[in-house]
Amino acid sequence: MKTSIHALLVTTLFALAGCASVKVDQVDSAHLANYKKYTWVKPEEKTSQLPQISNTITEENIHSAVKNEFAKKGIVEDDQHPDLLLMYHIFTSQKTENVPNPPVYPYYGYGFGPRAYYFHGQLVPIAYAGYYNPWNTGYHQEHYTDGTLIIDVIDAKNNELLWRGSMENPVNDAGSLSRQFAKEAMQILGKYPDAK
Structure with a gap:
């Protein structure tokens, strides 16, 4: 019974996660449309140190998702002469959810x-x-790990932050986290304006 309730909670949390929205903060979108080349940089500050999140598989999946999404917008990866610097951050926090007991x-x-x-x-x-x-049957509390993926787009010449997109979701399923973050990266970059 306890296992099925826990499975139901995880399913409910991920169903709610499907309703999560992308949050964007940016400069004028017409200005952003002039940038056409990017490269990746690593953030100075430490983000999540959870091994299931902070690993090369997650990084490669996020980079691949961003590359595909940017290609649709006419923006390509160029490590030699980039207009843009990209970095991503993943932050985690423990949260509590009031969940109704099954009838x-x-x-x-x-x-x-x-x-x-x-x-x-x-x-x-x-x-x-x-x-x-x-x-x-009332309610009970369930604890879960919440994760926020942030993608920053920075002007390569003056280091000005031009665009920031983020998405917040539960991150309890360790086996699917790299795919989850790749999907979220696509959703986040879907909000980025096309290049001219």
Whole structure:
């Protein structure tokens, strides 16, 4: 029961994550359209040190997603003569979510079937005077790790921050994090204006 509730929570959190929106802060988009070449740089400040997040697989997947998305906009990677410097940051924090307990559904019986059931590790007796009505099971708290992916676009000549896009989602599924961040990078860069 506990495993299925935890699986339901993770599914719910990722369903909510599907509704997460990209946040953008930028200079005038007409000005951004003049930039056509970029290269990657690493941020000076340390971001997430979680091994499932901070690794070369995640980095390569994010770089590949950005490269594909920028190519659609007429912006190419050029390490020798870039107009733009790109860097990404991933920050994590622990959060708590109030989650409704699963409902107890009606059960009809007069002495047949189980006499009790386990709910959240507690034995709950079943009344057999007719229908066993659903009751308000209340809420409980679940803890999860929240992650924010930020992509910064900087003018290569004067180091001015031109554009910043970010997206926030739960990051509890270690097996799919590199794909998750690659998908988010595409969604973030989807908001970037096309080059002229």
